Amino acid sequence: APLLNEPDQLLGDPIFEDDFTFTEYPPEIYDPLEPLNRAMFVFNDKVYFWVLKPTKNAYSYILPSDIRRSIGNAFSNLAAPIRLLNNVLQGRFEDAGVVLSRFAINSTLGVFGFGDPAYVDFDLEPRSADLGQTLGKWKIGDGFYLCLPFLGPSNVRDTVGFVGDIYMHPVPYFSQNFTFDMTYLVTSRVNLLSISPDVYEELKRISLDPYVAARQGYYDYRRSIIEP
Numbered sequence: 001a002p003l004l005n006e007p008d009q010l011l012g013d014p015i016f017e018d019d020f021t022f023t024e025y026p027p028e029i030y031d032p033l034e035p036l037n038r039a040m041f042v043f044n045d046k047v048y049f050w051v052l053k054p055t056k057n058a059y060s061y062i063l064p065s066d067i068r069r070s071i072g073n074a075f076s077n078l079a080a081p082i083r084l085l086n087n088v089l090q091g092r093f094e095d096a097g098v099v100l101s102r103f104a105i106n107s108t109l110g111v112f113g114f115g116d117p118a119y120v121d122f123d124l125e126p127r128s129a130d131l132g133q134t135l136g137k138w139k140i141g142d143g144f145y146l147c148l149p150f151l152g153p154s155n156v157r158d159t160v161g162f163v164g165d166i167y168m169h170p171v172p173y174f175s176q177n178f179t180f181d182m183t184y185l186v187t188s189r190v191n192l193l194s195i196s197p198d199v200y201e202e203l204k205r206i207s208l209d210p211y212v213a214a215r216q217g218y219y220d221y222r223r224s225i226i227e228p
Contacts, residue, residue, distance in 0.1 A: 037147040070114040075188045077113025086129035095127040132161030136226035153218035
């Protein structure tokens with residue numbers, strides 16, 4: 001279940017708005033821990049339907065969509081250092097310049113990132129990047145597949161990248177408070193879910209084996225942003 005798994009998204013960049021397809025017949029994915037991963041998938045599924053979805057629905061009822069999108073913009077703006085550093089590490093210097101320009105414009109004209117005048121007025125589209133993607137660009141392999149509790153689909157490389165991205169995010173350095181950091185993390189995810197399509201529920205509806213479909217959907221997406 002896609003809960004909190006994407007580092008950049010987790011920290012404020014809505015990848016779940018991207019379109020990608022799910023296939024039931026994947027290129028071979030190394031999944032030696034499949035029994036454990038399936039158990040984690042079931043656990044995450046229960047967390048999604050019993051906790052995250054009701055929370056998301058209540059949150060959406062309380063806050064209008066425009067406000068939630070503005071909050072999402074602010075979360076994404078705060079995560080700009082992740083995208084900036086990883087674009088540099090990938091040698092995408094033009095994209096890094098766009099990330100820096102977007103951060104400067106949205107932090108000022110956009111009032112601390114709640115608005116997105118960089119896109120609306122200057123036509124500067126977001127440039128996503130994360131450390132898992134960077135490691136993939138450096139030809140580091142996926143490793144084996146992992147379905148992490150609460151975090152959802154991943155693999156060894158992207159899990160290492162996820163941890164690295166956390167250290168690139170500025171909020172923990174300023175807060176120095178674990179409770180605040182966890183509150184920030186969960187709020188950013190709930191807000192993201194509230195403004196994103198219900199990809200996971202659609203996947204469950206159309207798939208004979210949602211575990212396989214979620215695994216393949218994750219790999220399809222990650223490969224699409226790593227391979228040229």
